[in-house]
Amino acid sequence: MPTSRRRLLIGAAGAAFLAGCGGTESGASADSAPGKLRIGYQRFGGLSLAKARGDAPDAEWSLFESGPALTEALKAGAIDIGQTGEAPPIFAAAGKINFKIIGTSEPVPQGEAVLVKSAKGYRTFADLKGKTVALNKGSNVNWLLVKLLEQANLTIDDINVKYLKPAEGRPAFDSDQVDAWIIWDPYFALAEQPGVQILADATGLANNREYLLAAPEAVTGKADLIRSFLAKYRATTDWGIANPAERAKILSPELKIDEATTTRALARSAKPLTPITPEIGTELQTIADGFTKLGLIPVEVKIAERIDEQFNEALL
Secondary structure, three states: OOHHHHHHHHHHHOHHHHOOHHHEOOOOOOOOOOOOOEEEEEOOOHHHHHHHOOOOOOOEEEEEOOHHHHHHHHHOOOOOEEEEOOHHHHHHHHOOOOOEEEEEEOOOHHHEEEEEEHHHOOOOHHHHOOOEEEEOOOOOHHHHHHHHHHHOOOOHHHOEEEEOOHHHHHHHHHOOOOOEEEEEOOHHHHHOOOOEEEEEEOOOOOOOOOEEEEOHHHHHHOHHHHHHHHHHHHHHHHHHHHOHHHHHHHHHHHHOOOHHHHHHHHHHHOOOEEOOOHHHHHHHHHHHHHHHHHOOOOOOOOHHHHEOOOOHHHHO
16 A cells, blocks of 8 residues: 555555544633533634634634544533534544534635645646645644545555644744645635735535534433524524624634634635535435545444434524
8 A cells, every 4th residue: 555545545544543532722621510501612613713703602612723623622522512623523433533513604615725835836736746745633634635635636656645643834834844734714815915816615525514512411411402592593693694894803813813814714704604404414425424434434434313303403
């Protein structure tokens, strides 16, 4: 087996395990009070706005750098609910992590992209044949990579994949240690500096939805808390979309990102929440089957069976 292929199989299949709980920045606890909702969120995701606006003042909030780290916290029983992109739930399911998918968002294809340096002269993803491409293990951009390779008639052996967390990817990209970086907002927006080119985004390739995940114990034991929070979360998301300037002012200090960058990222990446449906389950299953076919996960995953529609009313 070629070295690059072996590296992808080992790295991607183990993504949910290797991300580790070290991705948390705010100490999720596995023995929180039963009447308290424990929420895992990522910087910039819609939950950041809900936190900043005080939608759940009594909740225990835990910040994660990426989706794989958040799903590890679900595995450890450290959070009740959390939000990730489309790939982390699939890798988590392959890793035997138990959870339900209780909500989603409208598609966000412009919110993830392939970045390159303009001076290098790349015009299409096919130009990256033989080059080094960085991305985070097991995250939403894993599926975008698969679709980009397919579109360019390339295989994984045609590029050198380098797995880097966002905090590692940016300096590697800036210093030309990698030729391209596949990344999502707000890291995407932060990297949009002079001389940086968007080679491609996910438009026409991947929907890049956000997904709300919940621990089975929370679905049964904290259903009322979840339902109440989701209703507030939906209202806050709608408010933010209708009031972009005010939203940026609130989120900029929360994210520790300047207001102009926050505004630019939110303009393309903030989308309404929507109920989870069997059709969206089918969409996720297609991705899971694609990963299985390529050997990116070691087992078949029935991700559509994780869909739980009992909270849909709160997201209408």
